[in-house]
Amino acid sequence: MSKKDLALGVDIGGTTSEFGLCKADGTIVLEEEVLTTDFKSADELVKEIYKRIKNHGLLDRIHGIGVGAPNGNFYSGTIEFAPNLKWKGIIPLAKLFSEQFKIPAVLTNDANAAAIGEQIYGNAKGLNDFVTITLGTGLGSGVVANGKLVYGHDGFAGEYGHIRVVPNGRNCGCGRKGCLETYASATGITRSIKELDSKHKHYSKINEFKEPHAENVFQLADEGDEFCTEIIEFTAKILGDALADFACFSSPKAYVLFGGVSRSGKPFADKVKAYMEDAILNIYKNKIEIRISTLHDKNAAVLGAASLVWSEL
Amino acid sequence: MSKKDLALGVDIGGTTSEFGLCKADGTIVLEEEVLTTDFKSADELVKEIYKRIKNHGLLDRIHGIGVGAPNGNFYSGTIEFAPNLKWKGIIPLAKLFSEQFKIPAVLTNDANAAAIGEQIYGNAKGLNDFVTITLGTGLGSGVVANGKLVYGHDGFAGEYGHIRVVPNGRNCGCGRKGCLETYASATGITRSIKELDSKHKHYSKINEFKEPHAENVFQLADEGDEFCTEIIEFTAKILGDALADFACFSSPKAYVLFGGVSRSGKPFADKVKAYMEDAILNIYKNKIEIRISTLHDKNAAVLGAASLVWSEL
Numbered sequence: 026m027s028k029k030d031l032a033l034g035v036d037i038g039g040t041t042s043e044f045g046l047c048k049a050d051g052t053i054v055l056e057e058e059v060l061t062t063d064f065k066s067a068d069e070l071v072k073e074i075y076k077r078i079k080n081h082g083l084l085d086r087i088h089g090i091g092v093g094a095p096n097g098n099f100y101s102g103t104i105e106f107a108p109n110l111k112w113k114g115i116i117p118l119a120k121l122f123s124e125q126f127k128i129p130a131v132l133t134n135d136a137n138a139a140a141i142g143e144q145i146y147g148n149a150k151g152l153n154d155f156v157t158i159t160l161g162t163g164l165g166s167g168v169v170a171n172g173k174l175v176y177g178h179d180g181f182a183g184e185y186g187h188i189r190v191v192p193n194g195r196n197c198g199c200g201r202k203g204c205l206e207t208y209a210s211a212t213g214i215t216r217s218i219k220e221l222d223s224k225h226k227h228y229s230k231i232n233e234f235k236e237p238h239a240e241n242v243f244q245l246a247d248e249g250d251e252f253c254t255e256i257i258e259f260t261a262k263i264l265g266d267a268l269a270d271f272a273c274f275s276s277p278k279a280y281v282l283f284g285g286v287s288r289s290g291k292p293f294a295d296k297v298k299a300y301m302e303d304a305i306l307n308i309y310k311n312k313i314e315i316r317i318s319t320l321h322d323k324n325a326a327v328l329g330a331a332s333l334v335w336s337e338l
Numbered sequence: 339m340s341k342k343d344l345a346l347g348v349d350i351g352g353t354t355s356e357f358g359l360c361k362a363d364g365t366i367v368l369e370e371e372v373l374t375t376d377f378k379s380a381d382e383l384v385k386e387i388y389k390r391i392k393n394h395g396l397l398d399r400i401h402g403i404g405v406g407a408p409n410g411n412f413y414s415g416t417i418e419f420a421p422n423l424k425w426k427g428i429i430p431l432a433k434l435f436s437e438q439f440k441i442p443a444v445l446t447n448d449a450n451a452a453a454i455g456e457q458i459y460g461n462a463k464g465l466n467d468f469v470t471i472t473l474g475t476g477l478g479s480g481v482v483a484n485g486k487l488v489y490g491h492d493g494f495a496g497e498y499g500h501i502r503v504v505p506n507g508r509n510c511g512c513g514r515k516g517c518l519e520t521y522a523s524a525t526g527i528t529r530s531i532k533e534l535d536s537k538h539k540h541y542s543k544i545n546e547f548k549e550p551h552a553e554n555v556f557q558l559a560d561e562g563d564e565f566c567t568e569i570i571e572f573t574a575k576i577l578g579d580a581l582a583d584f585a586c587f588s589s590p591k592a593y594v595l596f597g598g599v600s601r602s603g604k605p606f607a608d609k610v611k612a613y614m615e616d617a618i619l620n621i622y623k624n625k626i627e628i629r630i631s632t633l634h635d636k637n638a639a640v641l642g643a644a645s646l647v648w649s650e651l
Contacts (some may be wrong), residue, residue, distance in 0.1 A: 096621060106620050154491040168587065170488045170495070177483070177589025178467040179625055184586040187619045192505065199619055273497040274481070274587040276490025306500045306512055307419050308409060312492055 029088040034331030035074065035122070036135055036324065037061060037094035039109035039162030043324055044074050046083055047331035051146045055081060056327065067104070067112050071121045090122045090130035091333030093138025093326050095163065100180040102132045108198030109163045131337045135159065135326055136183060136283075137174050139318075140167025141336070142329025143281050147320040155279045156271070157318070158185065158264075159326075160286035163198075164206035164213075170275050186210070190267050195220070209264040211239040211285050217256045218242065225251035243289040260286075261293060265300025272301075272309045283318040283325060290317065342401040347644025348387065348435070349448055349637065350374060350407035352422035352475030356637055357387050359396055360644035364459045368394060369637065380417070380425050384434045403435045403443035404646030406451025406639050408476065411493040415445045418494075421511030422476045444650045448472065448639055449496060449596075450487050452631075453480025454649070455642025456594050460633040468592045469584070470631070471498065471577075472639075473599035476511075477519035477526075483588045499523070503580050508533070522577040524598050527552040530569045538564035556602040573599075574606060578613025585614075585622045596631040596638055603630065 031054060035044040038061055045056035057077060064070040078084055096107035102119025104110065122130040133141075140157040143149040149157070153172040159165035164186030168175040175182045186206030187199055194203025195216065207213050215238060218231055229252035230245050231237050245253040268280055282294055298315040305313075318325055344367060348357040351374055358369035370390060377383040391397055409420035415432025417423065435443040446454075453470040456462040462470070466485040472478035477499030481488040488495045499519030500512055507516025508529065520526050528551065531544055542565035543558050544550050558566040581593055595607055611628040618626075631638055 152491075154495075170483055170490070171486050173484050175483045175488075175588055178465075178591035179589055179622075181621050182467075182483070182587065182589040184589075184619060184621075186586075188583045188586045189617075201617070201619065270501045271587070273499075273501045274495065274584070275488055276492055276495035276497075278491035304502075304514070306497060306514065308494050308497075309492075 029086060031083065031086045031088060032331040032334035033078070033087050033090045033126070034138075034327040034329070034334075035090065035092045036138065036326035036330055037092065037097075037104075037110075037118075038135065039095060042070065043327050045324060045327040045331065046078070046087065047328060049335050051328060053324075053328070055083065056324065062111065065111075067116045067118055068121055071125050075125050084126070087126065087128055089128055089334040089338040090126060091138065091330035091337075092118055092122060092130060092132040093135035093330040094118055094132060095135055095165065096181070097132045097134045097137075098180040099131075099133040099137070099176050102130070129338050131333045133330075133333060134165065134167065134183060136165030136167040137176075138167070138329035138333065139165070139283050139326045140169055140174060140329065141332050142320055142325035142327070143283070143318060144169060145332050146328050147281070147325050148316045148318055149279065149281050152278050154275060155277045155281060156185070156275065157281045157283050158268070159284040160210055160282060161284035162210060162212055164210045168275055175275070185267075185271060188267065188271070190263060205263070205267050209260055209267070214239040214242050214256060214260055214286065217259060221256060221259060223252050223255050225255065229253060239286055240289070243293070257293065258296065261296035262300045265297045266304045268297065268315075269301045269304035269306070272305055272313055276309065277313060279314040279316045281316045281318055283320075342399060344396065344399045344401060345644035345647035346391070346400050346403045346439070347640040347642070347647075348403065348405045349451065349639035349643055350405065350410075350423075350431075351448065352408060355383065356640050358637060358640040358644065359391070359400065360641060362648050364641060366637070366641070368396065369640065375424065378424075380429045380431055381434055384438050388438050397439070400439065400441060402441055402647040402651040403439060404451065404643040404650075405431055405435060405443060405445040406448035406643040407431060407445060408448055408478065409494070410445045410447045410450075412444075412446040412450070412489050413493040415443070442651050444646045446643075446646060447478065447480065447496060449478030449480040450489075451480070451642035451646065452478070452596050452639045453482055453487060453642065454645050455633055455638035455640070456596070456631060457482060458645050459641050460594070460638050461629045461631055462592065462594050465591050467588060468590045468594060469498070469588065470594045470596050471581070472597040473523055473595060474597035475523060475525055477523045481588055488588070498580075498584060501580065501584070503576060518576070518580050522573055522580070524552040527555050527569060527573055527599065530572060531555065534569060534572060536565050536568050538568065542566060552599055553602070556606070570606065571609065574609035575613045578610040579617045581610065582614045582617035582619070585618055585626055589622065590626060592627040592629045594629045594631055596633075
């Protein structure tokens, strides 16, 4: 029998899901991705990941499985009513993985997994109080206070993306209106292309894209496109304003931005920081950093999910 | 030398400050109050409390001092820029008490002190995840997650009263606009008398009061006064809406309402709960209780502040 030296980390996203085999020191042995939207059920996705790892001949080396997923519940091992996934209802994802691979599996919120990854391997090393903000298809958050992840009484703490920041604002997948993630996320930015009014809109180069993505908006803003610059400012203001208020929760030392939108880098983080400082309560002024994840290439969520295996199983 | 069997618990409020001598089992040996607004400086208030306890001949029995104060900082022992106190700037309150009494003193946010009191002696016994909401002159909050108070990196976590809930709303003492406490607090309710429009306003009995208080509004609402009923609904809706969103932070098992406004009792708590359920994210529905502090008579804040002595000194 071979050595069980690997943890399987799986990060389920609204658009893509990544998985990786990681050693305890953070070395990633294998990392691949699949399109989440390709799979009609979670079970099919689990089987596909199993097949791929089997093909690499690495099944025997896996000690356990850690999964990060939208609305993932640490206590029950289920995904429950995830607005950004096609799979509806309550899905026993930890059980599905565990049964398919015949090894233990543990599951948490994808943003919580990212927070653990960030704390152990990334840009939150040594911090006891910080919050990761995942800017992907939606907006996820992982809250660490007193050095520990805040799960809440039911495992669902840290849903900053569904705090309503605009009264009667944009319709959200959760059935409510004005949630932060309808503005500050990749999807939110593409909605802003349609929904923001501007005198610069009609001649913006973004109109040349049939299905523009958030990264196109960042790219064009860099090139001086005025409408795209407005969208970035609008997004940064809503996010900065929100993070200012959210400081009143846990007074974190840092917000660590993570995911697609944050890859646009320091200029966006600096804008968010400036708007946050404008709006923040006196006692928090000039204390809270906006950091960008250093784990993008290594994938904090996969590493974080994998690290659950070593800490929890 | 006599036995050091008592902790001095002090609860500094915007209007009144209470202090008590408590045994470790929660028995209160002495409890008195002073008007905070009577004292031009914190030092004078400390001296007054010292004088009173000296007059009772109980100085020798005090083991240590625990203080709960608005914007009180656990790490530094100071009050910093408290919007609801006349004393401005940074006040080394723990040091002032310690030097006056010649015994150790520890300080925290008044709402944090209430949360500890509630957890040890009150309506949050056995809960690892809950939030106390203090509805007094302002709105304070004490957040307990994973069984521990959330202090944040700088000691200033849990300022739910200064989360902005109405864009460009009421001016707040903190210099910002629309903070929750400008609506949901005793002061907020009296502001609503002036600032809320209603066709029932002109004939409301509240107009007969020269300086109406929140309790008058509750009393008249109970008697069927339509304008006062509207104010209560308005207040409950803003608070319930806010608590719905705040669930996204720590997903508490319960919010424990505490302080003057909550003394109006279960009907108000039920309204807040109903509005909270209307607005809350699916995954939290019908899970979070609104409880009312059971420690009003015994004073959770004084007990909580005193309990700091046994836990921290």
